[in-house]
Amino acid sequence: xxxxxxxxxxxxxxxxxxxxxxxxxxxxxxxxxxxxxxxxxxxxxxxxxxxxxxxxxxxxxxxxxxxxxxxxxxxxxxxxxxxxxxxxxxxxxxxxxxxxxxxxxxxxxxxxxxxxxxxxxxxxxxxxxxxxxxxxxxxxxxxxxxxxxxxxxxxxxxxxxxxxxxxxxxxxxxxxxxxxxxxxxxxxxxxxxxxxxxxxxxxxxxxxxxxxxxxxxxxxxxxxxxxxxxxxxxxxxxxxxxxxxxxxxxxxxxxxxxxxxxxxxxxxxxxxxxxxxxxxxxxxxxxxxxxxxxxxxxxxxxxxxxxxxxxxxxxxxxxxxxxxxxxxxxxxxxxxxxxxxxxxxxxxxxxxxxxxxxxxxxxxxxxxxxxxxxxxxxxxxxxxxxxxxxxxxxxxxxxxxxxxxxxxxxxxxxxxxxxxxxxxxxxxxxxxxxxxxxxxxxxxxxxxxxxxxxxxxxxxxxxxxxxxxxxxxxxxxxxxxxxxxxxxxxxxxxxxxxxxxxxxxxxxxxxxxxxxxxxxxxxxxxxxxxxxxxxxxxxxxxxxxxxxxxxxxxxxxxxxxxxxxxxxxxxxxxxxxxxxxxxxxxxxxxxxxxxxxxxxxxxxxxxxxxxxxxxxxxxxxxxxxxxxxxxxxxxxxxxxxxxxxxxxxxxxxxxxxxxxxxxxxxxxxxxxxxxxxxxxxxxxxxxxxxxxxxxxxxxxxxxxxxxxxxxxxxxxxxxxxxxxxxxxxxxxxxxxxxxxxxxxxxxxxxxxxxxxxxxxxxx
Ligand SMILES: [Zn+2]
Numbered sequence: 001x002x003x004x005x006x007x008x009x010x011x012x013x014x015x016x017x018x019x020x021x022x023x024x025x026x027x028x029x030x031x032x033x034x035x036x037x038x039x040x041x042x043x044x045x046x047x048x049x050x051x052x053x054x055x056x057x058x059x060x061x062x063x064x065x066x067x068x069x070x071x072x073x074x075x076x077x078x079x080x081x082x083x084x085x086x087x088x089x090x091x092x093x094x095x096x097x098x099x100x101x102x103x104x105x106x107x108x109x110x111x112x113x114x115x116x117x118x119x120x121x122x123x124x125x126x127x128x129x130x131x132x133x134x135x136x137x138x139x140x141x142x143x144x145x146x147x148x149x150x151x152x153x154x155x156x157x158x159x160x161x162x163x164x165x166x167x168x169x170x171x172x173x174x175x176x177x178x179x180x181x182x183x184x185x186x187x188x189x190x191x192x193x194x195x196x197x198x199x200x201x202x203x204x205x206x207x208x209x210x211x212x213x214x215x216x217x218x219x220x221x222x223x224x225x226x227x228x229x230x231x232x233x234x235x236x237x238x239x240x241x242x243x244x245x246x247x248x249x250x251x252x253x254x255x256x257x258x259x260x261x262x263x264x265x266x267x268x269x270x271x272x273x274x275x276x277x278x279x280x281x282x283x284x285x286x287x288x289x290x291x292x293x294x295x296x297x298x299x300x301x302x303x304x305x306x307x308x309x310x311x312x313x314x315x316x317x318x319x320x321x322x323x324x325x326x327x328x329x330x331x332x333x334x335x336x337x338x339x340x341x342x343x344x345x346x347x348x349x350x351x352x353x354x355x356x357x358x359x360x361x362x363x364x365x366x367x368x369x370x371x372x373x374x375x376x377x378x379x380x381x382x383x384x385x386x387x388x389x390x391x392x393x394x395x396x397x398x399x400x401x402x403x404x405x406x407x408x409x410x411x412x413x414x415x416x417x418x419x420x421x422x423x424x425x426x427x428x429x430x431x432x433x434x435x436x437x438x439x440x441x442x443x444x445x446x447x448x449x450x451x452x453x454x455x456x457x458x459x460x461x462x463x464x465x466x467x468x469x470x471x472x473x474x475x476x477x478x479x480x481x482x483x484x485x486x487x488x489x490x491x492x493x494x495x496x497x498x499x500x501x502x503x504x505x506x507x508x509x510x511x512x513x514x515x516x517x518x519x520x521x522x523x524x525x526x527x528x529x530x531x532x533x534x535x536x537x538x539x540x541x542x543x544x545x546x547x548x549x550x551x552x553x554x555x556x557x558x559x560x561x562x563x564x565x566x567x568x569x570x571x572x573x574x575x576x577x578x579x580x581x582x583x584x585x586x587x588x589x590x591x592x593x594x595x596x597x598x599x600x601x602x603x604x605x606x607x608x609x610x611x612x613x614x615x616x617x618x619x620x621x622x623x624x625x626x627x628x629x630x631x632x633x634x635x636x637x638x639x640x641x642x643x644x645x646x647x648x649x650x651x652x653x654x655x656x657x658x659x660x661x662x663x664x665x666x667x668x669x670x671x672x673x674x675x676x677x678x679x680x681x682x683x684x685x686x687x688x689x690x691x692x693x694x695x696x697x698x699x700x701x702x703x704x705x706x707x708x709x710x711x712x713x714x715x716x717x718x719x720x721x722x723x724x725x726x727x728x729x730x731x732x733x734x735x736x737x738x739x740x741x742x743x744x745x746x747x748x749x750x751x752x753x754x755x756x757x758x759x760x761x762x763x
Pocket of ligand 1 (some may be wrong): 238
């Protein structure tokens with residue numbers, strides 16, 4: 001009898017998981033359509049409910065709400081692994097923390113035990129760019145497979161990998177884009193663009209925030225990475241539709257030099273493996289070693305924290321609507337040609353129909369290939385991760401012994417901003433308890449010291465040293481090879497503070513590592529109180545990203561301002577303001593906006609004649625307009641200013657500045673420059689301008705540096721703008737204009753030039 005009972009119990013135990021699995025609804029059952037169906041998009045409300053359901057019904061899945069997004073949506077992460085691993089998750093997390101910080105490991109035998117017992121930790125993040133709709137739909141399919149499948153391949157992953165899945169890095173945008181699409185599908189506005197930024201402040205720039213950490217979603221994701229220190233982080237994106245079908249690493253040159261070489265090779269092997277699996281499955285158009293470089297840490301937090309960053313980019317359709325790409329549209333990209341077979345693009349796609357089902361299929365296969373590699377090479381990933389962190393703890397020869405940020409610097413906002421970034425990146429920063437000197441340089445008590453023998457020292461070095469971007473050409477003597485993003489991120493210049501590298505033993509008592517200070521934003525006196533100017537920002541239905549970043553900065557300062565749409569300006573709203581700001585937006589976009597028929601009528605038309613006239617009257621009657629970069633052309637046209645952009649028409653072989661930091665010389669007589677040194681650093685990129693001025697109404701109050709204006713990054717033909725006009729002031733009627741040729745608020749990082757903007761906001 002006893003024996004009989006035992007048998008019954010065993011049978012029950014074996015059957016229980018598969019019975020549970022049968023109760024897990026597939027996306028098809030839950031949503032009523034397969035993830036990755038033409039013209040069908042699940043929104044965030046539905047997706048989060050589905051993930052809750054998976055967690056309830058599968059012993060492999062837990063779902064955590066890490067916090068809330070900018071507009072208050074839940075921001076969630078799934079932790080997916082075998083039930084056995086779930087039962088010892090805290091222990092596995094401890095192993096990971098020790099491998100991340102080799103100083104915590106006391107012996108060779110302990111280390112080997114950690115390698116034996118640990119699991120590879122792989123994070124996949126989906127849908128940061130909300131109009132790239134595939135990844136966040138694919139996320140549900142992938143989660144379902146991992147929760148329910150008993151295929152050998154999946155069981156191997158579950159046993160060897162802790163899979164952290166962030167099914168949307170931008171839930172706000174997912175909800176907006178998918179609701180907008182679903183509202184307009186099968187109407188004349190099917191696949192029409194969303195007429196506002198799909199991240200409340202940053203739009204598409206939301207993946208350029210991975211060292212400034214300004215946005216809630218970035219902070220939550222970085223927090224999750226710091227809690228686990230994954231060995232692999234895969235960010236799933238989409239790209240334009242006229243090239244390869246999917247990209248995986250290796251990246252093209254350059255790599256940022258503080259990234260460990262063993263991560264470069266690990267990234268390259270993993271990306272190549274993913275490409276190999278897809279190509280072997282018969283998926284055409286897979287490219288590696290093309291398009292995307294690995295220079296800026298703004299997109300690559302993981303590369304400074306022991307993890308391989310795998311970017312994948314799949315060709316887009318029209319949101320969720322299918323497209324048809326004619327073969328002749330497929331042409332050259334960077335380091336490959338989509339119309340020709342090559343080693344890094346061995347099986348070209350010939351063109352034809354392409355849609356969301358293809359996108360989700362490719363992305364799903366890529367994600368499974370990545371998890372398979374992590375499972376099969378579990379020990380490699382752990383050992384390599386440890387090796388990267390160990391070399392950092394031992395300090396690279398290329399790094400100084402320490403960085404010191406002198407105390408008592410004038411610009412505390414910049415210092416706090418930098419310290420916050422370093423500490424949030426788990427860089428250990430200590431405060432000197434007394435004055436000290438190294439190599440004859442004196443530092444006051446309260447200086448901040450960053451010893452460089454620590455796990456994430458590479459991050460500190462990358463942010464504190466001055467970047468010099470290599471002069472890369474498409475062929476010898478040819479045009480510059482366009483960097484994927486910008487070429488400089490030197491914190492000292494962007495944030496306007498001093499950091500000093502020092503060698504040798506520091507004889508000074510240090511505090512325990514400090515905690516992250518908050519931004520130290522304090523509004524200038526003239527923008528406070530009843531006398532403060534009433535400020536408005538123009539808010540187009542094609543709002544440029546810098547306008548969103550502008551709103552973020554002003555919100556951090558708790559500054560009162562309003563945003564004005566075209567309709568507000570048409571109905572006389574400008575009467576209630578003293579200052580109107582136009583962020584970088586071109587003339588046509590400001591004046592005409594979306595065309596009638598392109599979007600529903602209320603989002604079309606731009607400022608139009610009526611709005612343009614209202615802006616003209618606003619200034620003539622005493623208002624002040626501040627305009628930045630392209631918007632200065634709109635203002636120049638409106639008031640017939642005799643100015644021109646000195647660099648327009650120059651070929652890029654002669655003049656090229658793709659995101660660099662330049663010297664700026666300021667005229668101390670202007671109130672715009674009040675409280676500023678006469679030489680500071682400024683952000684110049686492809687959309688910036690240097691002016692030729694021939695107009696008696698205009699005063700030049702800032703110029704790009706004489707000689708070579710470059711401080712950090714890459715400049716070709718700097719002599720074309722050296723000493724030329726960068727900031728202009730003009731009086732028009734009763735009012736006035738301030739024009740910036742460069743971007744004084746680049747991605748909320750140019751603390752150095754914010755005071756110019758604040759000073760410009762005057763009655
Ligand atoms: Zn993207």
